Amino acid sequence: MTAIWGIVNATPDSFSDGGRYADADRAVAHGLLLRAQGADVLDIGGESTRPGAERVPVAEEQRRVLPVVERLAAERIPVSIDTLNASTAVAAVRAGARIVNDVSGGLADPEMLAAVAATGADIALGHWRGPSSDMYARAEYARVGREVAAELRERVAAAAAAGIAPSRIIVDPGVGFAKTAGQNWDLLRELADVVALGPRVLVGTSRKRFLADALGDDADERRKDLATAVTSALAARAGAWAVRVHDVAATRDALAVLGAWDG
Numbered sequence: 001m002t003a004i005w006g007i008v009n010a011t012p013d014s015f016s017d018g019g020r021y022a023d024a025d026r027a028v029a030h031g032l033l034l035r036a037q038g039a040d041v042l043d044i045g046g047e048s049t050r051p052g053a054e055r056v057p058v059a060e061e062q063r064r065v066l067p068v069v070e071r072l073a074a075e076r077i078p079v080s081i082d083t084l085n086a087s088t089a090v091a092a093v094r095a096g097a098r099i100v101n102d103v104s105g106g107l108a109d110p111e112m113l114a115a116v117a118a119t120g121a122d123i124a125l126g127h128w129r130g131p132s133s134d135m136y137a138r139a140e141y142a143r144v145g146r147e148v149a150a151e152l153r154e155r156v157a158a159a160a161a162a163g164i165a166p167s168r169i170i171v172d173p174g175v176g177f178a179k180t181a182g183q184n185w186d187l188l189r190e191l192a193d194v195v196a197l198g199p200r201v202l203v204g205t206s207r208k209r210f211l212a213d214a215l216g217d218d219a220d221e222r223r224k225d226l227a228t229a230v231t232s233a234l235a236a237r238a239g240a241w242a243v244r245v246h247d248v249a250a251t252r253d254a255l256a257v258l259g260a261w262d263g
Helices: 024-037 058-073 086-095 112-119 132-138 144-161 181-189 191-195 209-215 221-237 248-262
Strands: 003-009 041-045 079-082 099-102 122-126 169-172 200-203 242-245
Touching: 003 024, 003 248, 024 041, 024 058, 024 248, 041 058, 041 099, 058 079, 058 086, 079 086, 086 099, 086 112, 099 112, 112 144, 122 144, 144 169, 144 181, 144 191, 181 191, 181 209, 181 221, 191 200, 209 221, 221 242, 221 248, 242 248
Parallel strands: 003 041, 003 242, 041 079, 079 099, 099 122, 122 169, 169 200, 200 242
Antiparallel strands: none
């Protein structure tokens, strides 16, 4: 069955739930709740990557995430660290993280791939065309699925060259990153291009702005979570190894229904 990654944003400014879990105790409690609801992995982030977001000093990022990683990992829960910074990735793995989730695919920090190679952790390589502050300036594609797959293939090759074994690599098509609403829908329809690369595929649609393209601009969080569960189930059917979500319970149920439907 497709794995579920539960999102824990230890940030004051994430696009959906910024500030709710900025306190370490609240972040840990939320992570434990997501685990109880069925999360296979908890993805801990300390820097918002929403469109227009500015970078956070590394020391501040680590202050936010390392206590949360350490406490959740101590509960024997698989933990991923969502970061663009090699030093944060290494520190989080030392604190117990098993996966580094780099939405830039190793492009934001030239030290990232070599650093992760030395830790033995797995790495999720996201499709990225530049920082959140101006990502939409690069949202130009002739055929988005094919182009995203080609650019991810380059990141996989770079990771392998840095010493990361193929079995440790995950790819993420970067839904919402440098893509318009229509391009995101095209990318999901063309997910087979990314699956064909070979590594495990992680898909994150949770509460993202493009869902309003289907729901309407007045869609609240509850409706976006339902839409996320549907898109996550469809991604699973298309070959996704894991989906990354805020509402674990809704996605767990959607995947269970998909499993029953498919037999």
